Amino acid sequence: MKAHLLAETHEVFNQVPPLDGANLYRVDLPLQEWTRRYQGGWAEVRIDAYGALAGGELMAAGFLANENKPVFHSHDRYGHRIDLIEFHPAYHQLMSAAIEHGIPSMPWTEPRAGAHVARAAMSYLHSQAEAGSGCPLTMTFASVPALKLQPDIAEQWLPKILSTQYDPRNLPFEQKNGATIGMAMTEKQGGTDVRANTTRAYPVGQAGPGQAYELIGHKWFCSAPMCDAFLTLANTDKGLSCFLLPRHRPDGSRNELYIQRLKNKLGNWSNASSEVEYRGALAWMIGEEGRGVPTIIEMVALTRFDCMIGSSALMRQALTQAAHHCAYRQVGGRVLNQQPLMQNVLADLALESEAALALTLRMGKALDHPADEQESKFARLVTAVGKYWICKRAPAMINEAAECMGGAGYVEDSILPRLYREAPVNSTWEGSGNVQCLDVLRALSKEPGVLDALFSELGDGHGDARLKTHIQHLQAAFRDTGDIQYRARQLTEDVALALQATLLLEAGNATVSDAFIASRLGAGGRVYGTLPRGVAAEALVARSTPHLL
Structure with missing residues (x-):
């Protein structure tokens, strides 16, 4: 027997085709629908172009930027203090793309209905490719309202902050x-x-x-x-x-x-x-x-909104990878996404992802209408509710998505480990969970009209008895002020679920809204993949699987 034949130990088969180069906007039907729903459709050509960029060269740059961490140089070779940080070129590529496409500037330079929504959609795509670069992009975007409180300083700085040219040079x-x-x-x-x-x-x-x-x-x-x-x-x-x-x-x-x-x-x-x-x-x-605190809160409110965007994006990319994997991988001679238990898991992940996106872009709509009192009070509350709930849900959801892929989701060749490591930063940065929940109580108890704005948004359950009952229990919970701080997390969770259920019902896709309400407001399980009977799991999986769109 020839020696080279001995080296061929096995045939490689039952492998998933790469998703490299996919347009992340075109494979995301919920993103398309919710962006249009909240008046961001005018920017669809731009969002679509960024979806292609994010799924292609920026995705590749994301891996390089994380494999080559920034390096701090305190002094130059002559002993002079310089305090410079060296980044891999891929990081600059990511920053340049985002700034050139207006991610930190769009709502300020194009203040029209849907601007915050469109910008959130593009940031959502960018964060799927690489989330770390989102930190300076977010802070640059969020600095504008705070700086405008000091017009003389804003006049000097805003032209450069709102520029679509990325300039990393170490200059004044x-x-x-x-x-x-x-x-x-x-x-x-x-x-x-x-x-x-x-x-x-x-x-x-x-x-x-x-x-x-x-x-x-x-x-x-x-x-x-x-x-x-x-x-x-x-x-x-x-x-x-x-x-x-x-x-x-x-x-x-x-x-x-x-x-x-x-x-x-x-x-x-x-x-x-x-x-x-x-x-x-x-x-x-x-x-x-x-x-100082009220001044800088003008910035913090928007950075918290971007935590919602970032966590929603991480969940969506995890779902995209898991759904794609399970659409091809066979176990026991059957494709994974055709097996009932895996359908249950994937459908549950799809619900979590879409509900997070819906609440995030609804928040974007509120920011697009600052003069509307209802929208302003809604934004004040949901900044904290959404920051708490969506960021809290992301780590467990991403872990479950990685598990759908088995060992392939655990190794660093996959993006899943990076998504999983990235998720906790959004729940910690700009105020951890307890800070957000206490802020919810502060907004509802001390700021006139915020509680009324919440229940005006929720209505009477939009004809769904389960949601109506949940809202009634929520009203009773807020009337009972005894040990309310102790219960702040439960109250915030109940508000988040009520809002997400309401938004999904209003959107009119009964397959999505009925499954969400049945699983989140009913007596379901405590982990993903415990959807109740009667849920259209196969349709939910198809809605989130790239090659089926």
Whole structure:
């Protein structure tokens, strides 16, 4: 027998064809439908183009950017302090594509009905290819309302922030074609409790909004430290205030911002998160002195919205991979997605993904109508509800999707491990679960009209007795104020499920809404794949499987 024949030990078969290069918009029927439903259809050509980009070259770039983490260089070879972070070219490719297509700028430069929805759809596609680059993109997008509270500063910075040119050069922003914005809020001793911050701000000359200060202190988390400026918090004699701190001083010299180290994180590897110190760093006050938290909340509200988008995107990509795998892989001589138990699991994952998307884009619609009182109050509440619920659901959902693929979903050749590592950052960043739930209570109890806006949105169950009963129980739960903080997570979950069920019912796809209500508001199981009898599982699987669309 010839030696080369001995090397051929087996035939390779029963393998899944690659999904490389798929247009992520075209394989996502729910995204198409919900984008149109909430007035984002005018941007469909642009969204479709980004879907092709995300599923092709950006998907490939995402793997490279995560395999080659950013590297911190504190000094140059001559011993000069430089505080620079080196990124792989793939990271710059991802940033450039997003900025050129308007992901951080679209709603501000094209303020029309559906702009926030269209932008959310494109961010949803981008995050499926690579989520770490979403951090500076989100903060740049979200900085705009906060900066507008200080018009003189906004006039200088917004033209560069809203530019569609990505310019990563280490130069003063005046010399650049575009700028990105980061954020630095939390400190070692306080974390989420920013009232415990000790960083101090000292006026250089005249004090007050728009004036220059020097900051001394530290930040335990500074995301994307290669941004051109950062919104940050520091104390003055009147209390915690908000500042814009650029990386360079007006004379072109580097600011007194010192990176101590990069964070060694569970996921989010392509993004450089850091610890920094301010040693007399020059910054300008944004908004009213002593009102730093309300000022920076203008930014935080939008970054929380992007946590909803990001988690929804991770779930969708996990579902896409699992559904594609199960459409080809055979076990026991039968294709997996034709087997009843796997249909139960995949259908359940599909419901979770679509409900998350529906609530996220409904939030986008609310942001598109800020002058509408109902929409404004809806956005105030759902920012916290959606941030809590969708981000909490993502890790377990992605884990289940990986399990559908067996060992193929566990190895790093697959995108599933990266999606799984990435998921917890959205539930932790910008306020963890308890922070969101307490914010829900704060909004409902202390802000007039928010509770009424919620129940106006929910109505009477839209003819579904199960949803009507759930809403009635929810009303009773809010009337009972005893130990309400203890019950805050359950209340927030019940609000989220009521909203998702309502949105799915209103959309008119009975296959989706009936399955969601039966499984989420009924006496179902506690893990995915426990849908009740009578659910149209096969149709739900077909709705989410790329090659069947």
